[in-house]
Amino acid sequence: MATQMVKLTFQAPVHFGDGRLSDGEYTCDAATLFSALFIEALKAGCADELLAVAKSGEFSISDAFPYIGERLYIPKPMACVSEHAANSAESGDSRARKANKALKYIPADKLGDFLSGSFDFVGELERFNNGASFLRTKVNLTRSTSEDAEPYHVGGYRFTPECGLFFLVDGAYDVRPLMEQLSYSGIGGKRSSGYGRFTFEIREDVPLRLVDESSFGKWAMLLSSALPREDELTDSLLEGARYHLVRKGGFVQSTSHAPTPRKKRSLCLFASGSVFERCFEGDVFDVNATPGAHPVYRYARAMWMEV
Template identity: 30%
Template sequence: MSVWKLVKLNFGRSPAHFGEVGIGMEETSDRVRSDALFSAWVSIYARLFGKEAVEELLQQFPTKDKLELAPPFRISSTFVYREVDGGDRKIYYLPRPLKFPTNYPDDDLAFFKTYKKLNYLPLEVWQRWYQGEGFKESDTQELIDETKDKSQGDLKTLGTFDYKKAFKIDKVPKIAVDRVTRATNLYHTGFVQFAWEKDKAGLYFLLQLSPEGEKLADKLHAALELLGEEGIGGERSSGAGRFEVNWLDLPETWKQIVDFQDGKYHSILSLFWDSEIKADFLENSSYEIQERGGWIAESQLRRKMVRMFAEGSVFLSSPQGMLADVTPQEFEKLKKHKIYRSGISLSLPIKAKEK
């Protein structure tokens, strides 16, 4: 029997820089994906508890050579939450599954552009569309109204169109100094700042612990607290990416969602990778692919690139995933440790419109 946790990351006044493959320093994502969170968390775990402890931890995760293992824990990517009305109401955003909800109309030309922009849905809307009664006629009219900035219904009240009110992204000028010539170069770095005044916002993720993983819960919590003190993402030397951890038991609404039994499909909340994807696994699925790469922290080498299924992808069966070995050849020649990127999947059961 697994145990679920809801973990909130409160960045307060601290800005953050979350890099992605394909964007430069001038841009930043508004959140951290599951593989980046896993890497940062495991790295700080190693510093806190030592090399042997982290090697013992990683040996419990499935890889291409150890398919039979069940991971001690699974994590989702981070997503935005908002606290509005003085903190009395909390809005958790989830990625919109890449299938239409049940009862979605065939004639959607009047509002499809507005619907397509809803990359993230408030928890209540996500639950109704994909685990409850599905899409309603009133949703159609409200989406049509939203194209004219006139929506006033339930979707508006629940924060469906207010995702970007949780944060703002700015570019900050910086100066780089050449170590040899002392020449200077002006550049800009993108930072995301989560709301921290009247309405507050931050990131959250779901954590699923197996019975073995429960034994590690205190260590994982301690490592995450240390990660919060040091920061996550880029520009940490400038004080970016620092957060406070709120480690919570799963609220009742979330329990209903993770325990849902009537779903035919599974929508992933994390990145997902497997060494071998069979054709029948992709039958009647809807997915997007995300390239993942990046630098190795302790060297000037890049990890091997790997392509993963993105959050919101939908499959008929629950994907499991594994760690991908992304150790570059140069790193292997130095006989250093392996570099892994997490493709361990976390998914939720859903209903969806049939073709």
């Protein structure tokens, strides 16, 4: 299967977060990307095809990660694979230890330095400047319950020039038509206010090496937030693994689902950057928790990178 890189250049601020209007993150996970693509596929009448190739593994995507100019950033691996690197992470001055904790992403071309223990945490933290978050105060002028205008806060993130997000697409499914539609609709929250609109390019030169079960080596890192199927979640899967769990829930944003917003079924996923000695595939899970309502899908398939 072919691997492509989709680079997003934003024409407006973005609103990514974890359910709070005041959030101002600068990345999003694969589930957010898939949900946005699936909504566009519903409009285009090809949602069943997209769901089928995603569930079968013929199409997979990573989380969205930052880029600065031509430099790509990947999640900082949650484990060091060499004894020297592990010792180096604990040694050094307090600035280096603080920078290590603060860094969420590292340059993809510096992965070798990170694994060998020669990574410059302080320097890379100082060089990482892709934009700034902001918080705007707005006023709710709806006065059905109160005569006073009610202020509320909206968070966002504005990328600096030559910066944005990229994600990987693996498989034969042509994502370009859906990306064309999505670029006008926008991605993330507050799209009605113009947030999240972008231009994009799809590139074939992908400098990251993906692996699957047939080519899995000693260690591999998740590039997508993922959840094993029930038959994959075994004690042996977790042996030697270093991971972080993220809880995903929220409300269903669909007028055809129920008369009022209903909660999704919550899932705990392994975050991107988690490192395993054994691989799993994951799935696209139905997280609908309302009896009789239509399915609600959360993308949680695994994409692996060799480390």
